[in-house]
Amino acid sequence: MSLSFARWRLYLDLIRWDRPAGWLLLLWPTLSALWLAADGFPGWHLLFVFIGGTILMRSAGCCINDVADREFDRHVARTAKRPVTTGAIPVKEALQLGALLAVLAFLLVLSTNPPTIWLSLPALAVALLYPYAKRVLAMPQAVLGVAFSFGIPMAFSAVLGADDWRLQAIPDAIPLAAWGLMAANLFWVLAYDTEYAMVDREDDLKIGIKTSAITLGAWDVRGIALFYLVFLGGWAGLALSFFGMGWGFVAGWGLALAQVLWHLRLIAPRERAGCFQAFRLNHWVGAALFAGTALDLML
Template sequence: MLLSPARWRLYLDLIRWDRPAGWLLLLWPTLSALWLAADGFPGWHLIAVFVGGTVLMRSAGCCVNDVADREFDRHVARTAQRPVTTGAIPVAEALALGAVLAMLAFGLALTTNPPTILWSFPALAVAVAYPFAKRWVSMPQAVLGVAFSLGIPMAFAAVLGSQAWSLSSLVDPVPKAAWGLVVANLFWVLAYDTEYAMVDREDDLKIGIRTSAITLGRWDVLGVAAFYAAFLGLWAWLGLGFFGLGSGFGLGLGLALGQVLMHLRWIADRSRAGCFRAFRLNHWVGAALFAGVVLDLGLR
């Protein structure tokens, strides 16, 4: 049965097709890891796999998130009109769409190697678990950080992994410095998603959702600054000290730092507009680091 244009528009709204910031935040660190693992251009096949998989999995995550949060979202002005919350898309239909998108992403993983395929299972599990974390975890942004960081070991596994089907093949292709990138990315997610949580803090307090913005309280801006400092500090240490990057990477790192300082100015007064602006434009921080990695490796 053919879907009407109106139905397609609802599906696109559900997966946030008109708001690419979400999948770009996931994409840039993954592509950076891909380039570092390959010590340069990784080939069009892996680029297509990871770009396509990132978009598909983020879209699938939106379906699960909106189903899990449908009762909460109706009490938040920013999310009250989401199609699952309003009933325009039934719960079963949203989950079915999410399952289809996840299967398409898995199909892309099947074109790589056994370690990458094995990594796709914990990546899916964390992505499904995240929407429920805010019910029990005081800083659910940390769970999102894990979900948004698993593309990094997957990228190294795709480039450096063998054809062995074993649990050891999950970690063998991933160097220690790559795990450092995972930790750095976790701090970045804590920074920008705390900014996002600051937008909805008053609504979240009313409905009993736990977020890092609520947990940090009056230390929220300082906490975001500390998260950013850890993120950029780790990237500088790993990029310059372990991956042997140079001036090209330093330029990207400087551009990222400049943006971070601007974001801290925007959130200083805790206004909803300023916090949302900082979150919405955060993907350019990741883009700057990625550009620095590509430039530096390209100059070798």
């Protein structure tokens, strides 16, 4: 039976199709890792796999997140009208859509190599766990940081991995510096998702959700500044010392830094509009780093 246009609109709303910032935040560090691993353009096949997989997995994550948070979301003004929360899309239907999207992403991964396929399993597990982390962890954004940074080691393994199904082949495919990039990227996720959590802090306090914005309290802005510092410092140190980046990367890094300083000014008053704007535009920080990386490898 064909789906009506209105039904398709609900599905697109569920996966946040009109809000690409979510998958762009995941995509840019993954593409930077791909270019670093390949020492330049990684080829159309891997580019298609990682762009497609990023969009599909972020969309699947939205389905899982909305099902897990449906009781909380109805008490938050920004999320109260989400299709699962209102009942416009039943829970079972949302889970089926999420599963279908995850399977499609896995089919893309199957076209890579064994180390990357193995890595996709813990990546999926972390993505499934994140929506429930806010019930028990003081800073659940750290779990999101792992989920949103897993594309980095997967990118390296896709480029450098061999056709070897042994688990011992995974460390051989991923240099230590790639794990360092993943760790540094986690702090970027902590920064922008804390900005996002500042938007809903009052609602989250009422319903009992744990977030980094609540945990940091009056130290929220300073905490975010520290997260950004670790992120930018980590990427710069590894890119310059291990990967041999030069002035092209430094130019992109400088543009990313300028944006970060602007975002800190936006969130300083702790007003919802400024915090949401900083979060919504954060993907341009990642875009600047990728542009610098790609440019440098072309020079």
